[in-house]
Amino acid sequence: MGKFLAILILVSALVGGVAMYYLQVYGFYDEITASGPDDVQIVALATGQSEALPHVAFQAIDSDSSPIRYRACFRTDLSLEQMRATYEPYARAVPLVAPKWFDCFDARALGAELEQGTALAFMGTENVHYGIDRIVAVTTDGRGFVWQQINRCGEVVFDGQPAPADCPTPPLEN
Template structure:
C-alpha cells in the first residue's frame, strides 16, 4: 500500500508542477497593452487603430502587437532585409509569425525597422500590408544573434 500512495503523491506533484510550468511559460509574465493610439515611426508619431498588444518587463523580446495604420506613414522608410518575426504565445491569436514570415518573403507585406539597438542588442520591427494591417515585434540583432 505504501508504494501505491507514494506513486499517487508523485503523480499529483508532477501534475501540479506541470501546470505551474505551463502557466509561467505562457501566461505569467505577459501584460496586455491595448488601446495604444500612436507609435513613433522615424521620429514621428503615427496614428494607429485597433491596437492589440502584449509585452513584458521580464524580456525585451516579448512585445508583439497587431494594429492598423496608414501605409503612407512608412512609405519613406527603407525596407528591412533582416526581419524575422518571432512566435507569440498560442493565446495571442492575432499575431501569426509563420504567416507573417511567408508574406514578407513573398512580398505581400513589407518589414521596416522602427528602432535599431534599443535596448542594446534588439531591433523593433513592424510589417505592414498594403491594406494597412500592421504587426510589431522585437528581435535580436547581430550583437546577440548566434552566428
C-alpha cells in the first residue's frame, strides 16, 4: 500500500507540474490578430496624445490573467532620429520576458540594445490600465516591440500605499 501511495503522489506531482508549466507558458496567452493602423499607438510630443505609429508585420499576444503580459512585435520605416523628434521618450523602459514560443520578442536582447543606444523607448499609452503603461521600443534597423510595465504610480498603489498626489485616483478595485 505504501508503494502505491508513493507512486500516486509522484504521478500527481508530475501531472500538476506539467499542467502548471503549460498554463503559465501557453494556456493563458491569446494571439492578437492585427486589426490595422491603430495596433501600435505612441504619444506624440506635439499633442501629448497617443496616435497610430506607421508599421507592418504586427504580431502580438496578451492574457487576461495579468495586465503586464501583453507583448507585440512589428517593423517600421521611421528612423530613430525621426522618432526622437516626434514621440515622447520613456526613460524607465525595462522589457519584460515573453514566452519562448513568441520568438520575435527577446527582452534580454532588447534590453541590451536600449542600454547601448541602438534602440529607443517611447511612451505608447499612459495608464492603459491603472498603474500600467504601454511602452514602444524601436531599434536602428526598424524592429519594433511593445510591452506593458508597471509605472511609478502603480508601484506605490499596488504595494498597498496611497497614491502620490501627482498620480490619478486609483479605481476602487485596486
